[in-house]
Amino acid sequence: QVQLVESGGGPVQAGGSLRLSCAASGRTVSNWGMGWFRQAPGKEREFVSAIRWSTSDTYYADSVKGRFTISKDNDNAKNTVYLQMNSLKPEDTAVYYCAGSSRLLIPTMSMYYYYWGQGTQVTVSS
Secondary structure (H helix, E strand, C coil): CCEEEEECCEEEECCCCEEEEEEEECCCCCCCEEEEEEECCCCCCEEEEEEECCCCCEEECCCCCCCEEEEECCCHHHCEEEEEECCCCHHHCEEEEEEEECCCCCCCCHHHCCEECCCEEEEEEC
16 A cells, blocks of 8 residues: 655745655555645645656646746655745645556546645745
8 A cells, every 4th residue: 555645844934935745655656657736725626746757757737837846756765756846925825735646647637646645734924
């Protein structure tokens, strides 16, 4: 069974930065797709970013392009993916979820992810 554990969330002022981490355990994710989604209060979960581990292809929501960067640990044994978030805005406030899939057909769609973390809260104050 795969477990995904997020860390790195917290409060930050607008314009600040945070780096989220997602550590996978139970199986190597070297051929997987890994993604980040977020859900703000009263809103549906939305795609943020994704990466295909084998090719390092990356994907971003328009709302975060140029501000967020997804990356993977170069040490495949660590099974960790990161989300560097810069120039944060109050509208980035949400619970951020890490997700993984061994068969990631469409990285932007949550239905293609099999495993999910518990989420980490990011709160951006103005």
